[in-house]
Amino acid sequence: MFAIIGFELKKSLQDRGLLFWTLILPIIFTVIFISIFTSGLSGSDRQQVIVSIVSGYTIMFVFFIMISMADSFIKDQNIGMVTRIESTPLPSLFYLLGKWISYMYIVIIQILILTTFGKVIYDIPLTQPLYLIILFIFLTVMVTGLGLALSLLVKSINMGIALTQVVALGGAVLSGLWIPIDIMPAFFQKISNFLPQYWAHQAFQDAMSGTLQVADLFKTLFVLIGFSLLGFIVALFAYPNFLRRSKG
Template sequence: MLLYKLWRSFTKEILLLKRDIGGIVIIFVMPLLLIVTITLIQDSTFKNLEGSKIPIIFIDNDKSEVSKNIKAELENSKTFQLLTNFNEKSAQDAVFSGDYQMAIVIPDNLTKDLNSNIDSKVQTIVSSFGLEGDSAKVKTAAPKAKEIHLYFDPATNAGFKNSVMNSVNKMVFEIENKKIYKAFQEQLGTTENLDENKNLISFKEITPKKGEMDVMPNSVQHNVPAWTLFAIFFIVVPLSINLVKEKSQGTSVRARISPTPYFVHILGKTFTYLIICLIQFLLMVAVGIYLFPYMDLPAFDVSGKMFQLVTVTLFAGLAAIGFGVLLGTIADTQEQSAPFGATSVVVLAAIGGIWVPVFLMPEFMQTVAKFSPMNWGLNAYYDIILRNSGIGGIAKELVFLFLFYIATVAISIFYERKQNAV
């Protein structure tokens, strides 16, 4: 008998959804558009950075060894296209007006002053050890440090600015080191030929392997789980609206006076929307596997991970359903439930790491993110896709998601009984 009542509650929810075409569009079509659009934008951004050159203004007032080395390094980086038909004033105007992202201005006599500065310091160091070079040199006051001027468009991303400044600093540092080494060789009269360009310490990235192949994370692996989770939680909007409709149309009154317990109605909604969450997930995965390769995007790899991903989807769906039930129970009108539901999902996505990675947030917001169900679901997805974890590795996130569902449903039932107590 209980199963029959549960089935009738399930079919009622299906009928409600069939009458709400707008809700169906929100549930299925919008997330697909989001995942395709965001992934294309991010992937094309990476490709633009790799495949095309950014035009920047390069002004060489030194026209000697150091400036030529800097210019050669910038050209060899395959990132920048150098424009040289500017003076410093016109370059500043062009960059500050947004025509170009940046300009690099090399000062006059950079090479000459750098050589003088290094020679002066090396002579001082050699003399302090009681050593003299082959030829005595007249000590002169070291010239002041030179400044390479960098102009940036005020709208330029801070990450890009820091990256360029670090690259220029690295280039200048390497040039200075080579010159200092050469100056010591001349002062000490040594002819030892060392490889000046060889670094004593280098970096090697160690990536996870699948067989003999390196596993390299890509934009698809990040976007498919993130926007799947966003889609799952967006069912809060139609679910809460349907609950409010039931109250306004008297359906909830008939449900209360029927012999069917209220929790059976909640279970009916839970099963209905769990199926919807699963369909959303399968659609997103299908787009990642079959559509993305035709759009020149990496295919989404789910080999050996499908069971774990479906498990996370079901538990994330439970959390989203619990939140939707709570919102629909508390709200009195659709004008309350719809905007608040949509806004709260966006806020949960923001603090959960969907929009901005959690590690980039302020420390306080990183703490807040730990209490977001979206963050639990996202970490579980990433653990499976990017860190090859099994069910045991994501057990904590699954428990949190399930407890969130239990807590929100329990509060909803308590609130409903209190409101309708005679």
């Protein structure tokens, strides 16, 4: 399992596309949208908008790790790697965990860099750092857990890219990552309560501002871990079909 983790991390560091999706593009979007939406604002209003954008775009872009995860699994499938691993004493569960954990490292680094960027450039408040660290970890597990499920279900990288965009962009719109949830239609506000992006975004903003209550923190963590378990369970059930589609 540790060999798989090390191999995936080494391979990911050489992937320029991953660098673009995880860091370059979110920073560009953050700078552009902060410039647009803070024009003419000052004081607490400006800071509130900046906190919403930094946290919102961080949450939105962590979902794009699903593209790299799907690409990695499909390549393993096409070159016969999955079949060869299956013929060794290594349990399938360790193979899945090795891939999952390697991408957890990448996402947590992504979140830390984007949050540091927001702090250094825009001086966003990090009033409840312990709560933020806990949220970072649970968000990472949740996103990569869903990515694990998606990677075993899709049959091509194009399908993986399409579904990732639906999850990332569609979830961002419905969860208020682009525009404040309060000004969205009531129907969309009800839908947002069933999406992990909404819960993560609200908790991130409150923890940054120092207003996140313990009860709300645990409620958010419960939602995130629930989606994490859902992704892992779906992946376990999807693995046999994934294995049958593998070459070799």
